Amino acid sequence: MDKSAFEDRTTITGPMHAPLKHDSAHKHVAGTADYIDDMPEPAGTLHAALGLTDRAHAEIVEVDLSAVAAVPGVVCVLTARDMPHSNDISPTHLHDEPVLADGRVQFHGQPAFAVIAETRDIARRAARLARITYRDLPTVIDVVDAMATGGEFVTPPLTLQRGDAEGALERSPRRLKGKMRIGGQEHFYLEGHIALAVPGEDDEMTVWVSTQHPSEIQRMVAQVLGVPVNAVTVNVRRMGGGFGGKETQGNQFAALAAVAARKLRRAVKFRPDRDDDMTATGKRHDFLVDYDVGFDDDGHILAVHANYAARCGFSADLSGPVTDRALFHADNAYFYPNVKLTSEPLKTNTVSNTAFRGFGGPQGMVGGERIIEEIAYALGKDPLNIRKLNFYGDGDSGRDVTPYHQKVEDNIIRRIVDELEASADYQARRAAIIEFNRSSRVIRKGIALTPVKFGISFTLTHLNQAGALVHIYTDGSIHLNHGGTEMGQGVYTKVAQVLADSFQIDVDRVKITATTTGKVPNTSATAASSGSDLNGMAAFDAARQIKERLVAFAAERWQTTAENVSFVPNHVKIGEELVPFAELIRQAYAARVQLSAAGFYATPKIHWDRATGRGTPFYYFAYGAAVSEVSIDTLTGEYLVDRVDVLHDVGRSLNPAIDLGQIEGGFVQGMGWLTTEELWWDEKGRLRTHAPSTYKIPLASDRPKIFNVRLAEWSQNVEKTIGRSKAVGEPPLMLPISVLEALSMAVASVADYRECPRLDTPATPERILMAVERLRQI
Template sequence: MDKSTFEDRKPIINGPMHDSLRHDSAHKHVTGTADYIDDMPEPAGLLHGALGLSDRAHAEILSIDLSAVAAYPGVVWVFTGKDVPGINDVSSNGSHDEPLLAETLVQFHGQPIFAVIAETRDAARRAALLAKIDYRDLPHWSDIDGALANGSPLVITPMTLRRGEPDTEMTNAALRLKGQMRIGGQEHFYLEGHIAVAIPGEDDEVTVWSSTQHPSEIQHIVGHVLDIPSNAVTVNVRRMGGGFGGKETQGNQFAALAAIAAKKLGRAIKFRPDRDEDMSATGKRHDFLVDYELGFDAEGRIHAVDATYAARCGFSSDLSGPVSDRALFHADSSYFYPHVHLTSKPLKTHTVSNTAFRGFGGPQGMLGAERFIEEIAYAVGKDPLDVRKLNFYGQPGSERTLTPYHQEVEDNIIARIVEELEETAEYRARRNAIIAFNRDSRYIRKGIALTPVKFGISFTMTAFNQAGALVHIYQDGSIHLNHGGTEMGQGLYTKVAQVLADSFQVDIDRVKITATTTAKVPNTSATAASSGSDLNGMAAFDAARQIKERLVAFAAEKWDVGATDVVFLPNRVRVGEIEIPFPDFIKQAYFARVQLSAAGFYKTPKIHWDRKAGRGTPFYYFAYGASCTEVSIDTLTGEYLIDRTDILHDVGRSLNPAIDMGQVEGAFVQGLGWLTTEELWWDDKGRLRTHAPSTYKIPLASDRPKTFNVRLAEWSENTEATIGRSKAVGEPPLMLAISVLEALSMAVASVANYKVCPRLDAPATPERVLMAVERMKRV
């Protein structure tokens, strides 16, 4: 099917698509009746699992004595890596560098060494503390500086992007500067932590309920550790209490452990780690250290960029390769670099293996780019917004449309987005007022910043850009929908149901949304890369198209009319001059032996990527946005308030404006936490000390902007043939929070009369803001 014909095939009558319908589970969320895995009725004979974790950052295991663990009351089985029936590995990329249970070597504090299965969760957890393990300690490093100082190996081959003549042209630039920026990581901190329940079946079969964004990967991993084919493993996911990328690969170990125990003992097994264990044993957003050199002219126009992006990856590769790749893909933010050389440096550290997190490296790359702009603005004495606008990508046909990875930016609307927000947020007048306020204020200083977002949409692994859907229509006209996407609170199920209801022109209540399961739609990609609606919406549309074509052919033959005389109207079908209620029409089609089921499929067109060459078109399109934030800081304490934020964000022609608004607001606040309050800290023994809400500070309701104005760019429509001409909304708005860090930076810079760039690292905790203020006082 030619997907470019989507708009031509869409019915004339408007259906539920593009309406602000409520999330299908919203009423259940707020009343506490939404069933998560831990809410499911427990099967008879259910046993509980707990992890036995390493208390060393890097050491050889000399001996393990689990006798006291096994003897604890209620313990049924204790197992180690030697008891894994198949391959003792849960790596997501085939690298075989992530053991399910460490056998001879531990590589981070909190690494699972054994598992305990007991009658109660409390007994399993208490027993796990009784192990006696002898170690021989080895050198360890837990941060990027330590990795660099110790010549740490790379967890994967780095990527390089190069265009133009950066070496020569850097030398020829009128002005040059060098700098460094530290960008902190982030804990996912889901409302629902990791959890898995495995139920043994007959022969080699096992069913797993997992809180995962990637059911097919869980299926494959469980098959590998049990040494059984994928067709023996069924993975189900109805909903997650948050995912944010952390449940793309990190659920593997819990599902695998539960499945092994279930098949061994013939009983249902549940693994639900405590919050401390969850945070210690599962990966986070990557820290980055960006070293850069910039060449530019006296106006602030960028001439050349040379930058290296070192990342704390943890002990295994996990998804660090594509994460550090995507950081480079977004190292341009919204700006054209005439000559550019970018290199990733994914470093091994003796910490938990870092993983996907909303934005997938893009936020770190984009934040670095905004620092470039800020540096240049202070160097030439201009408003950073003017420098941003001067360096924006140009329109198609200009010489300023080629990215560092050689993709043309063909859908550029960033200038319009920024100009519209600049006007509605009254940026110029407020900036002038803030400068005047700072001139007369002794202790409180203000700052304001307006920053852009340009975010590429698609998996950079081309093969992942595919999706399937299964649609049934029953005799009574009710519709059953299943697809490969997972619901983690983002409203994907609702959006795809809207697509299906719109296709058949029926009320959305007629569409039954069912749990994602590998038994219905196989070989699915992770619900990630902001592509859930794009991929699964089109797959569902394709399934509906097939059924509708059969229905139209049936009606045309039965009533002797042309195909164009069969029209789907709201809850009815017009055939020639008669109108038939949808259920009656379907009943007649059934008795005429029309197939009322279809498997839909979609693959994203146009994309291709050559990593080795650093060239291609990895993204189908770009999503855009801009935010303007005003802050106030106390120069005596470093504390600050976010006074106001204005956002204009591009979601194309929104499938569901209410849900999209929620995604923009939530992403901004999550990004705000990453850049201000959320700080990860390991001690000198390699122990994560920020492992609970008592020590790790996510944003509170009081941290949100006091004035928070959010709008969608209602005039925008995707130039590519996406579902309903919509655009992805999951990841792009997180980077809107960069305006907060930039505004804090301006407030700090006012202490030195805006003479120098404060180089404020992230997260900008009150301590960091205060230290930056003190540095400014010495300028």
């Protein structure tokens, strides 16, 4: 492969690495960006709504849908028996997730039927008229209850271990144990789930759907309809947010729309109400972490034994890889000499939880940071000192092997932390905060600096591949298609920059087109922060193929050597002659040179053996750190995030403007997860936080009052990624662990920092207040 894709360039000679605007930014602002609900509907389009159950676990004794079907405007009602070939949309081989409940309800709000009507309003109102008789079954809602009753797993658990954790714990001079509850999170994308299915000739079906995984939607629709995969085409131009919630959760809506479209030979649109969307689709997993840590008097960690139990819901979905990744990141940036980590992916009678930005890594990391915090309070030291003491080494210190036996060979966390500590004036501010807390009766402050080390790649090795299709037309304009999906994160813009840079043309000469399974097959989900890495390299490979043909043609046409042909801004230099790019393309076309190519990329070096818990699941690591300062009201538990300073590593940024936006957005989303966003199920298994009125995402007023974000501009990836860049999607979400730790310090001040407050998340004002009151009793 042409090394220019990842060579070290000291100057920008093309669009790659430039801070260009997002291709759809002006459309987002003006409201002209087309989402599926903005598309003109085909004549005769019907609309669908879900019929939800109201038991957490029960047998369905009888279903009376006569009142539903009798509503004027209702065209048909679908049940599990109406699925043409299969009632399964499980993303795993376990086949444990039905399109519609059949004989048994496994969570409150599980869809049991779908209403197809002339209008969306008719479908929604009719869906409420069903009469369902149940026979209740034993119900397990919470992860604690699941553990107490023996704990059925939805997927096999994982163990990671190195050294002798139990023996080292017994020998440790100091030892402590604890538990931590880590809450889940609703994706709360601006655009909810939606699918539009349009039947074609014979068995053909075209589906427009808001999904991060077009190829999975394609397979699931084909599976349910009983047709070959090539009969289904899935299109995605953009999503109004995804965050992992649209990796598997769109399967149900697409499948039901397609079944109805095939049955009725009319287009069918499925756009659920926000309440139904939140009730019937999965969320971030909540965890219960049990930890046992051994350490010395200086704070060196000697041994860690931790168990991560997760509420997974009624089916496997992606709980296996999510709980695996929690263990992969339980070490964060710290070396554990002796370690044993176990997962418990527990089955509960709740909606099946799914992917969410970070994919289990954030939960693992929060648990690891709690261990650091516990040690610091036990020794009466600044947690930052304990962090620094336990950082991974530099590759030759013997302190560079993870619990899954991958060597950390690109470690820059110490430099990141040292630079941020200095630039944010951490030490002076911490001293000032401690002094402030001595005399302040009501308001207390806290500050914390926390690091991030996040592994980049799908842990299921075969998903680390991507394809792209590139056409050059005779006027020199370029058509780009690849397997990545755009959910606001800028992957379309970044890959277009890669392609424009390869040919050294202006980026506006590259036409960005909707992701479609009809052009690039067998794509992986746009997830695991790998969208730009994988698709950028695939597009570069396609460009390489075309460039090689163009260079060979130019060398022959101008009677020179290939070494004398180079691409320069909007031209091709052939010897001493500058030929406009479009002119070369016209001549190449006339000479019958192929101007199209399918590119492909597979991530090298990675492998993973889950059975042994060993391998190299990550191609590289992304690093970052944040300092957060907070103030709390000890009489109410309310708090403010006063200031945040971030230094984050994205390697050689493909687009600094987009990357800064991703860091800022990821921080606020992560802060919401850790502080305000609370999922709550009652004793009957009903999700009570199922709408904006009961579920609190961060507001503009919740953002840090001072928010300083910088890229580590000196960093570049040691691996041969596109432009030596690093992924930016998921790692920033873990930076606001610093907010949680700062809140903890503020709470601890009421007991003179003698006790670790052990805040569970989300650290809502209620939890802050209760923690303050507990410590006041000490």
